[in-house]
Amino acid sequence: MSVANKNVKYLRKLRGWTQDEFATRLGIKRSLLGAYEEERAEPRIDVLEIICDMFKLTLDELLRKDLSAETGSGNYLAKRRALKLAPVVTHIPFVPVKAAAGYLTGYADHEFIDELNTFTLPMVSGGNFRAFEILGDSMLPTPSGSVIVGEKIEALDTIKNNTACILVSRNDGIVYKRVQKSAKTKNKLTLVSDNPTFQPYTIGADEVLEMWEAQFIISKTNTLQSWDVGQLVNIVANLQQQVDGMKKGKN
Incomplete structure (x- = not known):
């Protein structure tokens, strides 16, 4: 598995997210995320940029560094817990x-x-x-x-x-x-x-x-929206036209 693909999967699990949850946050389909994690496709650069923003990483770190290798088994859960609790500020x-x-x-x-x-x-x-x-x-x-x-x-x-x-x-x-x-x-x-x-x-x-x-x-x-009589008349007339059009279409 390439470093980038491996890191995508590692970061998702670090957050404790399902593929559906992570894919939604990335704005992609779950099937595409699955393809990334299984190394059936290379992650798009725009997706990697979103991940970098989300996890405060540089693109170079995501593409070249095996992030999972930096976390020993002894403190994996502690790091995951800290990362889950840390606020992800979206500007x-x-x-x-x-x-x-x-x-x-x-x-x-x-x-x-x-x-x-x-x-x-x-x-x-x-x-x-x-x-x-x-x-x-x-x-x-x-x-x-x-x-x-x-x-x-x-x-x-x-x-x-x-x-x-x-x-x-x-x-x-x-x-x-x-x-x-x-x-x-x-x-x-x-x-x-x-x-x-x-x-x-x-x-x-x-x-x-x-x-x-x-x-x-x-x-x-303090913004109060109100309908005046003219607007209501226009709405009724508009709806009537739509109904008439539907009736003609059935005849």
């Missing part, structure tokens, strides 16, 4: 609305990401997270100005229909929508708003630069 980069335009070109630039302000949440440990400020009423009752904390989605086939996500694309910029996939057109995604006055629309999967599954919503406590 979450924050993308405000004013930085959205720059993010479209700098999303993959480590220097750009390093310049963003970060914060931590006590319930977030490990993994690849990012926070985005959203504006508009398309996802009401989530109010405009909320901050959506999302976890990176590495592959579209890992998400379920109607999952709320932040999508980053060249044409639409940064949007917060629910994602629906079609079995017939795998290269298309339908984006749906929680506010029914906004019509769903379809984009090509190849247009998506990044996708982050929403995990937490942060909004001001």
